[in-house]
Amino acid sequence: MPSAAKSQPATAAAPQPAPLHRAAPVARPFAGLLEPVIIEEVPASPLPGALVREHVEAAWTWTLRDLAPDLLSAERAANGSLTAAEVEAVATELLARMKDHLARADADFDTGRRLRAMLGSDEARAALPAIIAALRHRALLTKAQGFGRAVNAISEEAALVTALQSMPVQDPALAGLLFLAATGQVTNPSRLVLAVIKICGNPTEAAIIRSGFAPLIDGLLTQAHNQLHLMKPMGPFADIDLTCRGLDRFHRLVRAVTGFVELTRGGRWTAALSSLTRQVSERIEPRLKTVATDVNMAMRRGREGSDRLDNSAILSAMGGVYLMAAVRECRDSLAVNATFDQAWSQTGQALETHIERNLDLLRRQPGDPVVGGRLDAAIKMAEVRFNADYADTLRRARAAAERRS
DSSP: OOHHHHTSOTTOOOOOOOOTTOOOOOSSGGGGTTGGGEESSOOSSOOTTOEEHHHHHHHHHHIIIIIOTTTSOHHHHHTTOOOHHHHHHTHHHHHHHHHHHHHHHHHOHHHHHHHHHHHSSHHHHHHHHHHHHHHHTHHHHHHHHHHHHHHHHOOOHHHHHHHHHTSOTTSHHHHHHHHHHHHTTOSOHHHHHHHHHHHHTSOBHHHHHHTTOHHHHHHHHHHHHTTGGGGSOOOTTSOHHHHHHHHHHHHHHHHHHHTTOBOOTTOHHHHHHHHHHHHHHHHHHHHHHTHHHHHHHHHSOOSSSSOOOOHHHHHHHHHHHHHHHHHHHHGGGSSOHHHHHHHHHHHHHHHHHHHHHHHHHHHHSTTOHHHHHHHHHHHHHHHHHTOHHHHHHHHHHHHHHHHHO
């Protein structure tokens, strides 16, 4: 850092704001220091400890452009080469400037109005104190992630109880940050909830709140919310594997709460779970409705010209079948039973029909690469929809059809 910058007192006035049209880059806001507590989408209701990415990006833009252009390189932030160590080196001065500017904005209406304009929204302005708090506790966020990874290796319940009792539950705001960072690393969240119930001596929502472990449940629900962005509208080239992993993670997090905690009707956690279930179901259900249609489109023969494989249609159908299988494992945490049952039945019928048709075609047209490719895709989907034994039977039937011809 330049010597002139070092000599400035912590409460020195921040540099004059640059023109508002100069948008600063937002790549890796704060060089990744706040990633453990960032969520990708704005929640329907407040999630304690969570920072929405677009709000953190707005604060990072404001910091680089208006607050500390003498401390951090906007160009290096733009190309992603600005390191966490470089931000850490100026973090004390940066925090002082942020808190000073926020205090002046709280004390003066015009200053506050200008701050909202620089951040771009009232929501980003409202999130600024939480961003400052997370930045102040940045070192603890890394330790909390380490705690979450360590929990995965703790096999004894007594040791897990002891580890949880070391968390600062007497400070709810700090505990919210730390539990959110920790739960993102825990592979089996149910073990955490069971340990908390043992500490509380009671599985009721009221007992957990009294014991100071409400931030843990909040952290689990926040992590469940953070799976939503993996379930956006899905085209033929969407990463279905990522979506299925997100769905499985969502299910584990939700079941950790609903399976062991006696929730209060009309309580905050009940409302949050209802909202999460609705949001995930609304994103998954439209895709389920198209699975059987996609299978039929992928398996049909060309009506005009030479027959050929439609690779995009096959990819879409395959992705739909994998998603349907994932939903089957997670349906207790969703509200798609009627749609799923229909999709499951129709897809099974469609696969059986197309496999039989393509086996007949293969007997009449031995060695046809299009028929063979279509049949191979159908057998892979049948393995997911039915089971591996059934798929092996179909592969033997395919081999027999080729030999017979």
